[in-house]
Structures are given as C-alpha cells and as structure tokens.
Amino acid sequence: MVFIRAKKVKGHSYAYLVRNVWDNKNGRVRQEIVKYLGRSSKVALEDIPKEFQKDPNVVTFIACHSSDAEKMEFTMKEEMLELLIRNDTNSLVDIFERYSQFFGLLKFYERLLAPVMYKVGELWKAGKLDVATEHVCSNAAHTLVKIINERVSRNPVANRKALKILICTPEGEYHSLGCMVIESFLRSKGYCVSNIAPSVPSDAIIAFAGKFNPDLIMISITLDENIGASKKLINKILESRISAPPILIGGIGIESIRIKNQNDKLKKVRFLKGIKLSGILPSIREVTKNGAKVSETIKK
C-alpha cells in the first residue's frame, strides 16, 4: 500500500508518493519516497506509476486535491463495474465510504452508481454482458444501497415536521434501484419515506396510501411501456379518497412522453422529465409549498 503525502512549502502544497518499509536497523516502519509528484493540485493519474493507480489512497488523494477529479471518477466507475460483476459488496461499500466522505451521498449516487448501472444496461444490450451477470450486478447494487440505507436510517436527521413521501412503481415495473436510491437520499435529508416498489397493483398502492397518509407520492417509471399503467394509477389515485397529495412522476421511462397543457384535475401531477437525484429536492419543495407539511391544508 502507498500513500500520498502533501508538504507545504511557502504556502504551496507539494505531493510525494510514499510507501511504508520496515527498517530492520531501527526496528520500526519508515516512509520511503517512491516518487515526487509536484504541486498537489496538479497531480494526475498519469503521474502515478501504473501499479499504484488503483490504490484507494491514491484515488482518494486525487479526488480531493486535484483538478483531475473527472479522471478519478472514471477510474472509480471502472472499479465499481468490476466489483458489481464480481458481487464484491465489501469493496463496493469501501468505494462508497472513500468517495462519499469527500463528495457526499448525492454525488455518489448521481456520479458513480447510476452511470455504472446505465453502463451495465448498455453492455447487456450490446450482448457484452450476459443476462445472469446483469442480474448479479443489479443484485449487488441493491445490496449496496440497502447497506447505505441502513446506515442512513441509523443516523436520522431529527425532523418532527418531516414530509411523508410514498415512493412506488406501477404494476409491471420491476426496476426498483432508482426508488431505493431516492429513498436513501430523502431519508438522509430527514424525510419520512415509505418505498413500496417494485410493481404494486394500483388498488394496493391506494390502500397503502390511505393508511400511510403521504404528503407526496412519487412514481418511478423505467420502461416506457409502463406509462399507460402509470396514467391509470394516477387516475385511480385522483378518483380515490386519498386524492389530495401532489404526485411526481419521473425515471428514464418518461423521457419519450410529450407533456401537454395539464387540465385542472392534473394540477397536482408533475411529470419530471430528465430530473436526476439533485433535481428532486427543488421539485418536492415546489409542489409542497417550500417543503411545508401540506397534508392538513390539502385535506381541508
């Protein structure tokens, strides 16, 4: 294992690649310089000898000191893809920890996990990844997000006025990672979330909402063929006794739809095309009047 040491000289930070070696003479570990890397802010992956480029300490250093963050993310994405394929959850958790300590949960999901899963889909579509391996990747990603969710739930943000959000997918939609990621992110922000994805029949969603009493319902669509089922679900919600909460619809499955002027009945329904994780909070605030608890006012 190697480390990058930064030394400050006249206000500038300079980096050295070092490794621990055992000093027989003194009977203790000493650090040996492997390479001088120059200005910390300019350290790039190419400056690092090939055999150390994937070392976690190197990747983390470049992530927080260098302007080369994009290349570092590229390396991390490649690493994640390999780990998903190998179903190596421990190492995936390790990447999550290393990355999120500097960039946070949101960026981990938005810049690493989601793009890597999209890549899995591309590889599968191109016949470069067999179905079984695609499922392994999907299961490993679910396990990872579950672990992260448990951690997030262990340290809840105290928020007595937290909005209650119900996340679901229409019947027939089996893609559930997006919902888990949204759940995880919203929990980390103190929202009270019930995620009932994947594929729940409309009546069951409405029955659940009747008990949970959500301030907002989020529907996730991945396959465009499920748009029809979602529209039926929305109509049923609007016609039911729980017709109050605003409804947000998103996910890659709605990218192809054309949004017409919405009639009065649909004024609390928003199709959020192209909205990624970072756009979700502003959308929630908008439809719930700046994040205030709205269930009471709506029910009146």
Ligand code: B12
């Ligand atoms: C994993 C996976 C599966 C797994 C799902 C397991 C599970 N429990 O989730 C399995 C293997 C079961 C599967 C099955 C199928 N899949 Co699939 N799958 C994928 C894959 C590789 C990853 C999906 C994923 O996890 N993405 C990562 C998450 C984090 O991203 P996300 O879902 O987009 O969510 C983010 C945003 O969209 C947004 N968002 C999501 N929901 C919402 C909601 C709101 C309100 C808002 C504001 C935002 C928002 O925020 C999220 C977080 O950032 C995708 C590839 C891809 N491009 O997505 C293919 C993909 C979606 N699958 C595809 C296909 C074709 C299928 C099958 C039809 C294959 C088959 N022939 O059987 C079946 C259909 C199953 C069904 N009926 O639902 C196609 C869809 C093509 C299309 N446009 O219709 C894709 C795109 C692969 C491809 N490149 O062709 N799949």
